[in-house]
Amino acid sequence: MGRHSCSVKQKLRKGLWSPEEDEKLCNYITNFGIGSWSSVPKLAGLQRCGKSCRLRWINYLRPDLKRGMFSQDEEDKIISLHQVLGNRWAQIAAQLPGRTDNEIKNFWNSSLKKKLMKQGIDPNTHKPLKENQAIKDEENCTNKTSMLQIPSHLNEMANGQFTESKQVFDLLFVPDFQANSNPSEYNSEVLAQYHDHQSEFENNQNYVFCSVSSVTKLEHGQMTETDFGSSSTSRMSSSNSSNMCSNQNTAGIQINGMSENSEALSWDIENKMESLFQYPYIGIKNEELKSSPSQERDQLYGNTTSGDFMSNYPLSSLTEEFKWG
DNA sequence: AAACATCGCAACCGCTCCAAC
């Protein structure tokens, strides 16, 4: 049985607010504060439900509201944040002082969406529209094989590469779907590591590796399969994603290149993370890796050198680990 | 000028989360 709409219970007013109602609500909150929204209408002498009062105050009457046109700066910020957070309007609004979630949502739906479409960018994924089709094709192709081979020795390479941030992934591997993959484009340290394991890399077809040290906690909800997929897929396409992701108050993934000099990784990271995040299930928990010798790991996750990783470590069990306690 | 279409915004609705009981 669904809950009744608040205005159904009694004869409460709905629709647009009159100036008199605004004044009553404003006066009440100015004098007495909010307290409990459910008691506000009664105490303020309004024939409205508390929910309606709350909305009116938050979206319209609050004194700190900016209102008016969005600046170019705000517009850019919204697009960047949407790229990271998706339709989490409240979280986006929290980064834009004086703007409400409703205002931003309306602005997005009425203006920004169309603007991006005109620029040939998919507003949902923030990727070029053509590329999206290519990705879909690619996903279809990959879903059929559902197979990733992971060289187990690479697990060790990740040790000691992490920050103090909460570690969710340590090492991620992704088959290189970029046609122009060229190991010489990695930075020197990565390149050295590549050479150390060259034969295995070659045997395993163009692996791309990087460490992802932290996934900062989403303010609301859990890091579910959907969350991870939708919010992280496009994360790395932002040119300033490293700055954005370093903010622990926002959702983000922090990438550690294999050395301090991470800029040399930019081409590969930027491009390959795009591919990487199509596969939200590719990940192994740090603690498990560190504590498990190779043989044990192979028992846990399958023979990561030659086995079928996904069949031993299915999506359902992995996504369970992504949830934040 | 009138009819119709489109747009933008304010508000509503249904849902989830969470604390209190």
Added chain:
DNA sequence: CGTTGGAGCGGTTGCGATGTT
């Protein structure tokens, strides 16, 4: 531990304003 109710969120709707034919 289950229930209840408030708070908050995101999607959707409704309506006035504006544009187009």
